[in-house]
Each structure stands twice: as C-alpha cells, then as structure tokens.
Amino acid sequence: MDIFANLALGFSVALSPWTLTLAVIGCFLGTIIGALPGLGPSNGVAILIPITFTLGLDATAALVLLTSVYYGAMYGGRISSILLNIPGDEPAMMTTLDGYPMAKQGRAGEALVISGVASFVGALLATIALALVAPYLARIAYKFGPAEYFALYVLAFATLGGMASRNQAKAGLAALIGLAIATIGLDNNAGFDRFTGGNLHLSDGVDFLVAIVGLFAVAEVFFFIETHGRDSAVGVKLERVIVPWAEMWSTRWTMLRSSAVGFIAGVLPGAGASLGSFLTYMMEKGIAGEKGGFGTGVAKGVAAPEAGNNAAAGGALVPMLTLGVPGSGTTAVLLAVLMTLNITPGPTLFADRPEVVWGLIASLLIANFVLLLMNVPLVRVFVKVLMVPPAVLLPGVTMISFVGIYSLSGSYFDLVLMILFGVMGYAFRKMDIPTVPVILGILLGYQMENNLRHAMTLSGGEWTYLFSSPIAVGLWIFAAAGFIAPIFLRGMLRRPQVAEADKVTD
Amino acid sequence: MIRTDRVFGLVVILVALTYIVSAYNLPPGNLFDKLGPKAFPTIIGVGMIISAAVLVLRPDEEPEWPARPTLMALGFATVVLVAYAYALKPMGFLVPTAIAAGVLSYQITPHRRNAVLVGIGLSIGLFVIFKYALGLSLFAFPRSLTG
Numbered sequence: 001m002d003i004f005a006n007l008a009l010g011f012s013v014a015l016s017p018w019t020l021t022l023a024v025i026g027c028f029l030g031t032i033i034g035a036l037p038g039l040g041p042s043n044g045v046a047i048l049i050p051i052t053f054t055l056g057l058d059a060t061a062a063l064v065l066l067t068s069v070y071y072g073a074m075y076g077g078r079i080s081s082i083l084l085n086i087p088g089d090e091p092a093m094m095t096t097l098d099g100y101p102m103a104k105q106g107r108a109g110e111a112l113v114i115s116g117v118a119s120f121v122g123a124l125l126a127t128i129a130l131a132l133v134a135p136y137l138a139r140i141a142y143k144f145g146p147a148e149y150f151a152l153y154v155l156a157f158a159t160l161g162g163m164a165s166r167n168q169a170k171a172g173l174a175a176l177i178g179l180a181i182a183t184i185g186l187d188n189n190a191g192f193d194r195f196t197g198g199n200l201h202l203s204d205g206v207d208f209l210v211a212i213v214g215l216f217a218v219a220e221v222f223f224f225i226e227t228h229g230r231d232s233a234v235g236v237k238l239e240r241v242i243v244p245w246a247e248m249w250s251t252r253w254t255m256l257r258s259s260a261v262g263f264i265a266g267v268l269p270g271a272g273a274s275l276g277s278f279l280t281y282m283m284e285k286g287i288a289g290e291k292g293g294f295g296t297g298v299a300k301g302v303a304a305p306e307a308g309n310n311a312a313a314g315g316a317l318v319p320m321l322t323l324g325v326p327g328s329g330t331t332a333v334l335l336a337v338l339m340t341l342n343i344t345p346g347p348t349l350f351a352d353r354p355e356v357v358w359g360l361i362a363s364l365l366i367a368n369f370v371l372l373l374m375n376v377p378l379v380r381v382f383v384k385v386l387m388v389p390p391a392v393l394l395p396g397v398t399m400i401s402f403v404g405i406y407s408l409s410g411s412y413f414d415l416v417l418m419i420l421f422g423v424m425g426y427a428f429r430k431m432d433i434p435t436v437p438v439i440l441g442i443l444l445g446y447q448m449e450n451n452l453r454h455a456m457t458l459s460g461g462e463w464t465y466l467f468s469s470p471i472a473v474g475l476w477i478f479a480a481a482g483f484i485a486p487i488f489l490r491g492m493l494r495r496p497q498v499a500e501a502d503k504v505t506d
Numbered sequence: 507m508i509r510t511d512r513v514f515g516l517v518v519i520l521v522a523l524t525y526i527v528s529a530y531n532l533p534p535g536n537l538f539d540k541l542g543p544k545a546f547p548t549i550i551g552v553g554m555i556i557s558a559a560v561l562v563l564r565p566d567e568e569p570e571w572p573a574r575p576t577l578m579a580l581g582f583a584t585v586v587l588v589a590y591a592y593a594l595k596p597m598g599f600l601v602p603t604a605i606a607a608g609v610l611s612y613q614i615t616p617h618r619r620n621a622v623l624v625g626i627g628l629s630i631g632l633f634v635i636f637k638y639a640l641g642l643s644l645f646a647f648p649r650s651l652t653g
Binding site for chain 2: 054176187192195218224402403406407416423426432448456459461
C-alpha cells in the first residue's frame with residue numbers, strides 16, 4: 001500500500017537523532033507553553049517562529065520543532081484547566097468543567113492522567129486519519145483552478161468568521177482589515193507600491209510574523225497589566241499521581257467516539273479545536289444522561305473534550321496541508337511557519353515535497369509518544385512551571401517577542417509595527433472583534449488577490465467565471481451557509497455553554 | 507451615549523474611503539492582468555464600509571473599558587515598549603531590556619524589589635540564552651563602547 005511506503009519515507013526523515021532531539025525539545029517547550037495561562041498553541045508557536053527562523057534550521061527540522069510545540073501546547077492546555085479552573089488555551093475550556101471539580105475532590109492526579117491518555121488517543125487517531133485522508137483530498141484539490149481557489153478562500157473567511165464572533169459584521173470586518181493590510185506594499189504583478197504612503201519600510205509589505213506576534217503575544221501583556229495577573233497560580237499543589245486503570249478503561253468508548261467527532265470538526269474549515277472539544281463534551285453528556293454526573297467531576301468529562309480537541313488539532317491539518325487554507329488560529333500560525341520556510345501548502349506539496357509532508361506526519365506520530373511519556377509520568381514537572389508568576393512570565397514573553405522580530409529584520413520599524421498590532425489586538429478583543437480572521441487575511445490576501453486576477457485574466461474579465469464550475473458553486477454555497485448559519489445556531493450552541501460554565505463557578 | 511462600536515465604525519469608514527481613493531490612482535489593468543491592481547482593494551474597501559456601517563447602525567453593548575488609571579498604565583506600557591524598540595539598536599541589549607522588563611513586571615505586580623530583580627534577571631538570562639545557546643547576533647552594550 002501507498003501509505004506504508006509514504007510513512008516509511010516520513011520516518012526515514014523524522015527518525016534521525018537530530019530531529020528526534022528537536023521533537024523532544026519541542027514537546028517539552030510546547031507542554032510548558034500550553035500549561036501557562038495566557039500562552040497557548042497560537043501565541044506560543046508565534047513567538048518561536050522568528051527565533052527558529054534565525055537559527056537557520058532546515059525546513060524539516062524547523063517543521064518538526066514547531067509542530068511538536070503545537071501538539072505539546074494542545075496537551076499542556078489541560079494542566080491549568082484542571083488545576084486552576086483557568087483554561088491554558090481556548091480549546092481546553094471544556095476540560096475545566098469536570099477537570100476542576102475532580103481536582104477539588106483531591107483527584108487532580110487522576111484527572112491529569114486520564115486527560116493525558118485521552119489527548120494521546122485523540123491525537124494519535126487523528127494523525128493516522130490525517131495520513132489516510134490527506135492524499136485523497138490533495139487529489140481533489142488538483143482540480144482546483146483560480147476561480148475555485150478564490151471561492152475556497154471566501155469559504156475559509158466565511159466559516160471562520162461565522163464561528164469566531166457573536167457579530168457577523170465584526171467577523172467580516174476583521175477579515176477585510178487583514179486583507180487590506182495584505183495589499184500594502186509592492187504590487188503582485190507590476191513593479192509599483194500600493195498604499196505605502198511613501199514609506200519605504202512598507203514597500204515589502206507587512207510581515208505576517210510581525211502581525212501574529214503583535215496580535216497574539218504583545219496583546220496578552222496588555223491584558224495582564226489590566227488584570228494585574230489575577231489568574232496567577234501560586235500555591236497549587238498536586239498530591240499524588242496514580243494511574244487509575246479501571247476508571248480509564250471505562251472511558252474507552254468516550255475517547256474513541258470523541259476522537260472521531262473531533263477529527264471531523266477539525267477538518268471543517270473554520271471550526272477547529274474549540275468546536276471539537278465543545279461538541280464532544282456535549283455529545284458525551286447527552287449519551288451519559290442525567291446519571292452521568294457531567295460537571296461534577298467525572299472521568300468521561302475530561303476524557304471527551306481532551307480527545308476531541310487533540311483530534312481536532314490533527315484534523316485541522318488536513319485542509320491546511322492539502323489546500324493551503326487553515327481552519328483555525330493555530331493552523332493559521334502553522335501556515336505562517338510553512339510560508340516562512342518557503343513551503344507552499346496545497347496539492348502540489350504532496351507531489352513535489354513528499355519528504356516534508358510525510359516527515360511532518362511521522363514527526364507528529366513520534367511527538368505523540370514523546371508527549372504521552374512526558375505528560376503522564378512527568379506531569380509534576382509541568383505543574384511546577386505553573387508557579388512562575390505572571391510578573392516574570394509576561395515580561396519574558398515580551399522580550400522574547402522583541403528579540404525574535406528584531407533578529408528577523410534588524411529594524412525598529414517592525415518592532416513598532418508589532419506594538420501597534422499589540423494595541424490593536426487588545427482593543428479588538430475588548431470590542432469582541434476576532435483577531436484570527438485578521439491574521440488569516442494577512443496570510444492569504446496575496447494568494448486570494450492573485451487567484452482573482454488570474455481568474456479574470458483567463459475569462460477575459462467575465463465575472464460569472466467565478467461561478468462557472470460545480471466545485472466553485474458548491475464552495476460559494478458552503479461559504480454563504482457557513483457565514484449565515486451561526487446566526488441561527490448561536491442560540492442553540494452558545495447558551496448551554498455559558499450556563500455550564502456558570503454552574504461550575506457558583 | 508457614545509458607543510465604541512459607532513466611533514470605531516466611523517473611523518473604519520473614513521479609512522476605507524481613503525483606501526478606495528488611493529486605489530483609484532493606481533494604473534489600470536492590461537491584457538496580461540485584466541483586473542489590474544485596483545479592483546481587489548476596491549472590493550475590500552466597499553466590504554469594509556458595509557460592515558462598518560452595520561456597526562454604526564446596530565452597535566453591540568459597550569465593552570468594559572478599564573478605568574482611567576488602568577488606561578494610563580496601558581498607555582505608559584505602550585510608550586515604554588516603543589522606547590525599547592528604538593533603544594535596542596543604539597544602546598545594546600542589556601540595559602534597555604532590563605528597564606523595559608522591570609517596568610512591565612512592576613505594572614503587572616507592583617512590587618518594587620521583585621520588579622528590579624525580574625528586569626535584571628530576564629535581561630541577563632535571555633542574553634545568555636539568545637547569544638550563546640541560540641547564537642543570535644546581539645550586542646550586550648552600545649557598540650561605540652566596546653569598539
């Protein structure tokens with residue numbers, strides 16, 4: 001079978017001592033990043049991109065390191081959810097619902113072990129599913145012309161925007177602002193500047209890394225200044241860690257079901273890991289019924305969202321690798337990683353650079369086993385990390401961001417731009433304007449405009465060309481549905497979530 | 507009452523209009539690039555105006571902006587960061603980093619001695635990591651001093 005040959009190629013790339021070392025370092029860093037409140041997979045990976053880039057690692061090595069960080073952060077998010085009732089990142093939110101009650105009953109160790117194993121099951125199954133599904137999707141993606149790609153980008157913005165905010169106008173505006181920023185700089189086809197206001201620094205355009213680090217990392221510092229780091233974790237204790245075999249075995253079907261649902265949620269553009277953990281938790285709660293005791297600290301309540309969000313993290317890689325369209329904030333950051341390394345995701349990636357794709361998939365499988373080892377026996381180490389007070393952590397994150405961006409370009413201009421993005425990120429989050437579509441707009445704007453212009457040149461300026469193939473029409477319909485449907489679904493989806501959270505804090 | 511969304515919507519509309527006008531001054535397309543450089547920005551600009559108009563007409567509830575002292579603190583943090591950005595090259599890594607990290611630390615948890623320690627510790631610690639472990643080219647002090 002093809003897949004074994006492909007995986008063999010992947011492991012031959014990923015199993016060198018050097019890449020293994022990087023995977024271990026990445027997993028370790030990632031778990032720490034995920035566990036720390038205020039740092040999650042997106043901003044954690046974001047601040048590491050520029051530094052990895054300046055280290056001069058080759059594409060495979062950098063990819064292994066950063067995806068290990070990504071998977072590690074997905075694992076690590078649960079630690080602060082369970083111990084502090086503070087999700088280390090957004091997808092880990094549902095884990096607080098049963099994880100924290102378990103910790104309050106003195107069963108934090110069990111909750112950490114079960115959720116660690118659930119993360120492993122979810123991520124492992126999703127990585128295998130990724131290896132099976134992605135090549136097929138890549139084959140379909142070959143049929144995509146510029147018109148289809150343009151519709152696909154619209155679809156990505158529409159569904160992401162539909163999910164990300166309570167107000168469609170704000171989500172749309174965020175994406176458009178990102179796209180507008182992407183048009184700044186040298187024109188794609190002709191040799192003149194656009195929208196630079198004569199500023200020479202801007203003629204290269206706005207570097208997406210600057211925007212990502214500003215919006216995700218610097219903005220976080222402002223939030224901590226506002227709250228004075230009230231969410232700090234000093235004084236957390238973890239008594240004993242034992243492996244509750246029987247309890248874990250009782251969650252086996254929960255883990256498997258949640259992995260499947262999470263993977264599908266991840267593949268859908270715009271949905272991502274947060275939806276994965278939400279759907280799986282609600283599903284398992286429904287299956288267990290009143291007697292299940294969800295919300296009071298049951299094992300299934302931590303197993304479901306953790307298997308779900310880690311499976312979704314793997315699933316989200318499918319559209320990102322095959323189509324070049326990320327489905328969530330974290331995969332947008334991974335797309336930024338690939339673009340920084342001059343790798344263009346899409347169907348051609350599977351044909352032209354199989355060693356990158358399969359090396360990545362193999363290193364994800366390796367990362368999973370490393371993470372299982374790290375997160376179950378060594379969980380105490382990471383609990384210690386939670387005690388780093390925010391007054392040390394956040395200045396540290398800021399300085400790392402500055403050095404990273406500075407070493408990329410060596411200019412103060414990018415640093416000031418990064419601070420501006422930080423202020424923007426703070427204000428936007430206050431106003432409930434999602435920042436992920438802004439990032440996605442900056443990342444995809446260039447390609448989106450190129451595809452539109454290419455399509456129009458092919459058709460001789462006939463706009464109906466954009467709707468001329470069945471694939472394109474289908475994508476447009478999905479885009480419209482994805483943008484509009486959340487308006488009606490919101491009442492159903494959001495409300496129980498808020499009610500749940502209230503019940504726990506009461 | 508002034509609503510944040512209304513003000514923001516109006517600002518966006520103004521920016522978008524400037525953006526569209528600026529796009530109109532770009533050269534037209536040609537045979538090889540039928541659409542030219544102005545069409546895509548124009549679509550974006552019009553979209554921005556439409557969504558911003560929705561914000562003006564149907565603003566959300568007012569966000570919880572922090573009180574004036576906190577806003578001042580945030581403004582001060584921004585100024586410190588910008589000053590840090592400008593100081594990094596001429597003044598070397600150690601001194602500006604220690605000051606900026608110390609100020610931010612103090613702003614998050616107002617404890618003077620700790621803030622000083624955090625500033626100095628982060629500055630030296632990060633310098634050692636970046637310079638010697640990761641091999642980035644950083645200068646500890648102003649280059650004019652060390653030659």
